[in-house]
Amino acid sequence: MDPTDTGADTDVRRRIPRTDAVLRDPRLLQAALRLGTARVKSAVHRAQQRAREGAVPPDAVADTAVSLLPRSAGGLRPVINATGVLLHTNLGRAPLSAAARQAVQEAAGPTDVELDLRTGVRARRGRTALAALRAAVPAAEAAHVVNNGAAALVLAATALAAGREIVVSRGEMVEIGDGFRLPDLLVSTGARLREVGTTNRTTAGDYAEAVGPDTAFVLKVHPSNFRITGFTRAATVGELAPLGVPVVVDIGSGLLAPHPLLPEEPDARTQLTAGAALVTASGDKLLGGPQCGLLLGRQTLITTLSRHPLARALRVDKLTLAALEATLTGPGTPTGEALTAAPEPLRRRAERLAAVLGADGIDARAVASEAAVGGGGAPGVTLPSAALSLPGRYAAPLRTGPVPVVGHLEAGRCLLDLRTVPAEDDDRLAGAVRAVGGR
Secondary structure (H helix, E strand, C coil): CCCCCCHHHHHHHHHCCCHHHHHCCHHHHHHHHHHCHHHHHHHHHHHHHHHHCCCCCHHHHHHHHHHHCCCCCCCCCCCEECCCEEECHHHCCCCCCHHHHHHHHHHCCCCCCCEECCCCEECCCCHHHHHHHHHHCCCCCEEEEECCHHHHHHHHHHHHHCCCEEEEEHHHCCEEECCEEHHHHHHCCCCEEEEECCCCEECHHHHHHHCCCCEEEEEEECCCCCCCCCCCEECCHHHHHHHCCCEEEEEECCCCCCCCCCCCCCCHHHHHHCCCCEEEEECCCCCCCCCCEEEEECHHHHHHHHHCHHHHHCCCCHHHHHHHHHHHHCCCCHHHHHHHCCHHHHHHHHHHHHHHHHCCCCCCEEEEEEEEEECCEEEEEEEEEEEEEEEHHHHHHHHHCCCCEECEEECCEEEEEHHHCCHHHHHHHHHHHHHHHCC
16 A cells, blocks of 8 residues: 555545446536547546546536537537628638528538439539529529639640740739738749739730730739739739630639729629629638639630639539538528628627626726628728727636637727627627636
8 A cells, every 4th residue: 555645535535436427427428428438438537637636526526527528529619700801701701591501511421422312314514603603693604613713824834825824914923821912822833924014003005915825814913911002003804804815704702893991902703794704712612612723714714614624623522512512592692791881789789788787897898899891801991980999808718618708809808899799698708708807
């Protein structure tokens, strides 16, 4: 016997329940169905170890094990986006609509994604989602979907321009995020870039002088994450369409038609009507759908792209197709609702939350704020909003709490912007703040 052991220590260890006994707790039995037996057993072992160390009493092992379990089998945690950035890349950009979430749930099992149930033979993959995309942009003769916006541009360059030239303005050689640069992306496909114009001014004549027998297409890229003002000039699609080669336009943000609040943001319908042969865009930005890359344009080009071997490597899964179709055909998206939210209701929500939390002794104030589109869309556009202002010390514990809330710091205060928080989440937001205030 270890002479350092005491009778009390031995008694505690004897009172720690056996693993099989703890696992019979109804809460843990239910959790095993949701998370798997191995993960639940691991939580029980950790709880037993805490009891051995005296951190919890032996009769609290089951409760401790339950508290150690994650909400789901996946590692991603749902958060409340109170940053005021509608399309926050670090938070997954566009939140899916209720219709899209339901569509994903229904598509999780076996589906007719490539089967014609009437004839029993193979059918075109994602045909209903593609039909919905075509219906949303009638100016496009055909459509194709890949796994993100960069992939759409890579597929176009690989299928149409490998070994040939792409003519592009120096002012549109952008970096798209996380260190990925457009020139590097395009050159990786085997295409050669023919740069024209200058950083701030590129005319239709600059493109015309560069176009030749080896030109595969002219590329226009919307500089969606920055603005150049002052002495500037950019050729329009209408000016480039008569050059005799296809004009490919990367609009970036996924706006399918003009939006009154975003007059400078390019949209697919306008670019195609002006003469673009192909438009590429992201699905998880202003469209408000899942991450995917959209290709819209001439039937001949879309056919070439969709039959290229790379298209198989870039194709989307059935869950993305389901979410995309529901986004296009269902009711409004959370992104659309946040974009068009009126400032006055936001102010009233902030005042109500401040009053409720103030009654609990929390230093909460309703303040005016400015939200942004984000996600590489509508640079320079600000949206008048309202926020809940809290002491700066709230920021970190709110992020790491049971209901993570992500805001931003401004002048030493933690601001929770309500433009990006659905009204139905106000009570959850207040509860998260109370949990921090009560520490």
